[in-house]
Amino acid sequence: MDYKPTPTVVPIAPFDASADAQALRAAMKGFGTDEEAIINILCTRSNAQRQQIKAQFETELGRDLVEDLKSELGGRFEDVIIALMTPPVEYLCKQLHKAMAGMGTDEETLVEILCTKTNGEMHEIVAAYEAKYDRPLAEQMCSETSGFFRRLLTLIVTGVRDPVGSVDAAKAREDAEALYSAGEAKLGTDEHIFNRIMSHNSFAQLRLIFDEYKALTGQTIEQAIKHEMDGALHDAMIAIVECVQSPAAFFANRLYYAIKGVGTNDATLIRIIVSRSEIDLGTIKDEFERIYNRTLYSAVVSETSGDYKHALTALLGGA
Incomplete structure (x- = not known):
């Protein structure tokens, strides 16, 4: 099954970085801040365009756009906007560093x-x-x-996974048998085998392996992982399986559990919506509605408020 990612944020055309820079300065100059103007500009431009706006802001106005935004905004709304102003790979690095700090x-x-x-x-x-x-x-x-x-x-x-699209049907059968021998077919689990297969094979190859596993054993690889593992290793293995089958469903589930229950996991909500907006957030929205029978838009609206809510819903592309 080919994965068809649909973004919710795409480069706007025509685009004028200078005009946007001037409009942002006007939104933050003087008494009060025009949050709506900030949302209308920064939540509807691609990250590459935001970087051009930032550069133009410094060139024309001699000011740091990110520092100005930090001085004018606050709370979760500020978190969303500063995340949007960070280059995507740098943003993920910051999130990883924060997770380990x-x-x-x-x-x-x-x-x-x-x-x-x-x-x-x-x-x-x-x-x-x-x-x-x-x-x-x-x-x-x-x-x-x-x-x-x-x-x-x-x-x-360390980057041992095979290149995107690498597939070998005969090897898939062999690895499915190895997973069975390392798990369900023995007392205890050989985690080394699971780690090797899950980390080395391309996602396309893993899809074949999981199909072969089902044909060989009559059960899904998820069932085997649930029987054989627990804790963080279990969660990591299941994440890989879900992303192989449908990245959109994986992220839809993450968003659901970020919103579900008492309190909202705002860090996860912001990270996924911002980092996937130019990749597949449209597809994630569709999967969320298919799985949970409600729109992601309505879920976000019910759990957030104010400018924070308006920024997130703008990134979702509206209702």
Whole structure:
């Protein structure tokens, strides 16, 4: 099944970085701030266009747009706007660093970012992370995680996954048999085998392996993982399986659980909506509605408020 990603934010045309820079300055100059103008500009431009606006703002006005925005905005609304002003790979690096900073580790965020990336995307993140923090991502991650979970993430971060689209039907059958032998067919689990297969194969190849596993055993690979694993390793394996089958469904589920229950996980809500807006947020919206029988727009509206709500719904492309 070919994945057809639909973004909700695309480059606007015609585009005038100078006019946008002047309009943003006017929105923040003097008494009060025109938040609606800021949303109308920054939530409807691509990230590349926002970087052009930032450069023009400094050239024409001699001011730092991001610093001006920080001084005028606050709360979750500020978080959304500053996220939008950050180049995509740098933004993910900041999120990874935050997930590993201080006491404890946000393993869910590590899984969400690292287990969903192709090898090419992973190489970009690794290079940007070391350039920004002067420390290899793998090194910091190893100090913050442990066991087979650490080994799986290390394999992913070091870029062992085959190139996009690489497939071999005969090898898929062989690996399906290896997974069965390493899990359901024995007492205990050989996590090394699961880690190797899940981290080395392209997503297209993994799709074949999972199909072969179902044909061979009569059960899905998800069922096998649930029987054989728990904790962070289980979550990472399931994330890989879900992204192989449908990245949009994976992120739709993440958004649902960020909104569900008492309180909203705003960090996850912002990260996914901002980082996927130019990739497949339109597809994620469709999957959310299919799975949960309500629109993502209505879910966000019911759990957020004010300018924060208006910024998120603008990125969703409206109702």
